[in-house]
Amino acid sequence: MSLTNDYIKQRLVEKFGEALTSFEExxxxxxxxxxxxxxxxxxxxxxxxxxxxxxxxxxxxxxHYPHLPDAELAVVYHLYNFRxxxxxxxxxxxxxxxxxxxxxxxxxxxxxxxxxxxxxxxGVDFVGHPNLKRILNVDEMTYFPMRKEFPLEDxxxxxxDDEMFGR
Amino acid sequence: MEQQHIKLPQGAIEKQTNTLNLGPxxxxxxGVFQNILEMDGERVVNTESTVGYIHRAFEKIAERRPxxxxxPLTDRLNYCSAPINNMGWHLTVEKLLGIQTxxxxxxxxxxxxELARITDHLICNGVVGVDTGAFTGFLYLMQYRELVxxxxxxxxxxxLTTNIGRIxxxxxxxxPVAFQKIEKFxxxxxxxxxxxxxxxxxxxxxxxxxxxxxxISAERAMSYGFTGPNLRAAGLDYDVRVAHPYSSYEDFDxxxxxxxTGDCYDRFLVRNAEMWESLSIIRQAxxxxxxxxxxxxxxxVPAYYLPEKQDVYTxxxxxxxxxxxxxxxxxxxxxxxxxxxxxxxxxxGFYLIxxxxxxxxxxxxxxxxFIYYQAYPELVKGAxxxxxxxxxxxxxxxxxxxxx
Numbered sequence: 001m002s003l004t005n006d007y008i009k010q011r012l013v014e015k016f017g018e019a020l021t022s023f024e025e026x027x028x029x030x031x032x033x034x035x036x037x038x039x040x041x042x043x044x045x046x047x048x049x050x051x052x053x054x055x056x057x058x059x060x061x062x063x064h065y066p067h068l069p070d071a072e073l074a075v076v077y078h079l080y081n082f083r084x085x086x087x088x089x090x091x092x093x094x095x096x097x098x099x100x101x102x103x104x105x106x107x108x109x110x111x112x113x114x115x116x117x118x119x120x121x122x123g124v125d126f127v128g129h130p131n132l133k134r135i136l137n138v139d140e141m142t143y144f145p146m147r148k149e150f151p152l153e154d155x156x157x158x159x160x161d162d163e164m165f166g167r
Numbered sequence: 168m169e170q171q172h173i174k175l176p177q178g179a180i181e182k183q184t185n186t187l188n189l190g191p192x193x194x195x196x197x198g199v200f201q202n203i204l205e206m207d208g209e210r211v212v213n214t215e216s217t218v219g220y221i222h223r224a225f226e227k228i229a230e231r232r233p234x235x236x237x238x239p240l241t242d243r244l245n246y247c248s249a250p251i252n253n254m255g256w257h258l259t260v261e262k263l264l265g266i267q268t269x270x271x272x273x274x275x276x277x278x279x280x281e282l283a284r285i286t287d288h289l290i291c292n293g294v295v296g297v298d299t300g301a302f303t304g305f306l307y308l309m310q311y312r313e314l315v316x317x318x319x320x321x322x323x324x325x326x327l328t329t330n331i332g333r334i335x336x337x338x339x340x341x342x343p344v345a346f347q348k349i350e351k352f353x354x355x356x357x358x359x360x361x362x363x364x365x366x367x368x369x370x371x372x373x374x375x376x377x378x379x380x381x382x383i384s385a386e387r388a389m390s391y392g393f394t395g396p397n398l399r400a401a402g403l404d405y406d407v408r409v410a411h412p413y414s415s416y417e418d419f420d421x422x423x424x425x426x427x428t429g430d431c432y433d434r435f436l437v438r439n440a441e442m443w444e445s446l447s448i449i450r451q452a453x454x455x456x457x458x459x460x461x462x463x464x465x466x467x468v469p470a471y472y473l474p475e476k477q478d479v480y481t482x483x484x485x486x487x488x489x490x491x492x493x494x495x496x497x498x499x500x501x502x503x504x505x506x507x508x509x510x511x512x513x514x515x516g517f518y519l520i521x522x523x524x525x526x527x528x529x530x531x532x533x534x535x536x537f538i539y540y541q542a543y544p545e546l547v548k549g550a551x552x553x554x555x556x557x558x559x560x561x562x563x564x565x566x567x568x569x570x571x
Contacts, residue, residue: 027262027504056389059505059516061531076518078505078533082389082403085410087505110392113541121226136219136570145227152231 003051003084005030011052015045022091031089039075039092040102046079046088047107054079054088057104060114062122064096064147072096075124077104094124096147103129121146184212187552191220195556197294198566202543204555211555214544218537222570229530233495234260235334237530242328244534245568247290248283248511249329250319255508258413259517260334261466262506264499268466271459272336273415274452278349279322279331280414280508281445281452285356286312287511288396288438288445291563295435296367298557299376304363311359314352321345335472336465346453353450360442368439374432381546381558382430391542394535395513397562400437401429407509418455419448431561438563470497495525505533512536512563534568 008030009023020042022033034042046054059078066072071093079088092101103126104111115126116135123144126132134141143150190201199220205213225240232240241252254276261268268276289312293305316326322345323331323338332338367373383393388401398405404423408416424440426433465472469488478485491497501523507516513535522528539562546562547555 026502027506029505031503057392058507058514059518059531059533061518063520063529078516078518082405089505108392109387109390110538110541113537114392117537136222138219145224150227152227 003081003086005086008052008086008088011049012042012045016042029087029089031091033091033093036092036094036101039077039090040104040107042090043077043079043104043107052081053083054081054086056080056082057108057110057114058087060104060111060118062118062124062146064122066096066148068093070095073099073122073124075101075118096123099124100127101125102127103132105129120144123147189555191217195298195559197560198564198569200564200566200569202555202559204552206552209551211547211550211552214547214555216540216543218540218569220570221566225571226530226532229527232526234499234527235492236495237527238332239328239330241532242330243567244532244571245287245510245512245515245536245565246327247565248287249327250279250283250331251287251508251510252515253329253331254280254414255506255510255515255517257332257334258508259504259506259519263502263504263519263521264334264468264471266335266466266468266471268336268414269459269463270415270418271456271463272465274455274459275337275341275464276332276414277416277419278449278452279319281448282315282318282349282352284445284511285442286315287563288442289360291512291561292363292367292435292438294560295377295431295557296373298560299373301367301370301373304366307359307363307366311352311356314348314355318345318348318352321348333465333472335468338473340462340464349449349453353446353453357443357446360439360446364439368436376554377432377435377557377561378430379428380431380550380554381561382428383542383546384429387542387545388429388539391545392538393513393542394539395510396437396441397429397434397513397539399423400426400433402427407507407514411507413506413508419451421448431557434561499523499525507533510535512565512568513539532571534571536562536564536568537571540564540569 005025012020019038020032020034024031046052058080061076063074073094073096075092077090094101101124103115115129118124119132120134120137121144185206187204187206189204190196191199201217203215204211229237229240238253238256241256242249244252289308293308296304319329320326322341323329383401385402388398402425404425406423421444424437426437473492474485474489479489499521501521503520505516505518507514516533518531519527520529547558
């Protein structure tokens with residue numbers, strides 16, 4: 001393992017300077033935050049650099065933090081380097097009122113459905129996506145169900161009477 | 168989908184393509200998903216996949232459940248190898264909590280996970296056989312899946328959706344009968360697998376039906392996010408068990424079979440070879456178990472692992488812990504992690520964010536077949552309809568995992 005988290009961080013800071021923030025290591029995975037305007041540039045840099053070679057998009061999803069003003073939605077990318085077996089996590093925070101993020105489909109084919117899923121559940125608008133429509137939910141749906149404003153049914157509610165399941 | 172006209176040289180009779188609905192409940196799709204194929208005669212011109220028919224919002228449900236109640240949700244992802252999903256979830260929570268499991272627990276888990284991998288692969292390869300017209304192989308192997316399900320039954324009480332193990336170990340120790348059943352499987356299965364290989368691997372009809380069908384290069388497979396046997400068939404030796412060992416996989420000696428062309432035949436061969444490797448891993452684990460104390464089957468973490476029922480009635484601490492665990496009041500550390508296990512059809516990842524509450528703040532399942540299924544239109548472009556069917560089954564798509 002020659003590719004260390006410190007080295008990745010150093011290279012990223014050299015290239016992008018102050019733009020990348022919140023570097024931290026959680027469970028050995030380097031995590032950082034990129035501005036929405038730079039997400040593709042950072043991924044392209046990580047993809048192309050001879051020593052970095054993060055050429056596999058393991059996972060792409062989003063998280064909703066309603067308590068963060070103007071940064072309610074976090075799009076989370078998990079990148080992977082096959083040669084050095086290193087994972088990397090990049091987050092992009094966008095406001096829920098204007099959730100525009102550039103699509104990664106040009107770089108990774110696998111981003112296509114993962115972005116559709118993220119759009120489907122969180123309403124993140126991936127700019128430039130070739131086919132951004134709902135994938136798991138019905139097309140007629142008008143809301144984004146994984147956002148925190150949609151709580152699951154409260155199990156202690158009493159207005160619903162169900163003989164069979166004893167509610 | 169819009170009907171498209173194929174550009175033909177001038178003077179030729181203009182041809183129109185046909186639209187063909189494959190699924191969602193067609194017996195040849197082996198799962199509930201629809202493909203709208205645009206056909207030129209018997210050749211596939213374009214494919215549009217529709218998924219989501221059995222979407223059950225597991226990620227949302229998990230945000231309300233205490234950690235131990237998420238395990239049954241994972242059963243229903245890849246239900247052909249549910250124990251691997253269960254173990255993956257336990258390992259993720261244990262990593263978050265910093266629980267070190269004893270070696271014996273690790274080895275028992277390895278045995279269960281490899282049994283699950285064998286059942287998953289035998290179903291997949293059997294079904295590829297069925298789709299090429301050989302029902303016999305599938306029926307031969309199906310008998311042996313029953314033996315494995317009897318092992319699950321002996322260990323945890325259920326067969327398909329197993330909910331096997333707990334956070335910290337197993338809910339009860341393996342009985343001597345369970346070990347006898349594992350030994351029986353280890354003794355009988357190699358014979359059947361050999362017979363299956365003799366029936367299929369060099370069978371001319373099978374070889375000609377599968378070689379060159381649905382091929383993919385290593386670069387494209389990487390770009391499409393392939394993992395597991397499908398990626399290895401394309402020639403990339405990535406296996407989570409080796410790259411990021413979990414549950415003491417580093418103690419075992421096994422090979423990673425790889426293919427070269429990534430076509431259906433290579434995928435078939437890789438899965439077959441992996442079954443042999445799994446059998447060897449189980450044998451190694453059985454040998455290693457002989458040197459370990461026989462009564463250890465969980466880690467000593469009373470705050471997360473349910474105490475013996477007898478102790479709950481007689482001891483104060485046990486009662487408190489029992490209550491706290493059942494009510495989901497155990498302390499969970501805040502944290503964020505991604506943990507992956509090698510599922511039977513690829514890298515099964517759990518992205519977990521805990522805010523210290525009783526249930527996960529956010530849980531995302533990285534479902535391997537959801538990610539690689541999007542390569543299907545590229546795999547079958549220009550193929551015959553019957554090849555498209557074989558390609559679908561050899562990708563090992565499990566509807567439960569596709570839709571989560």
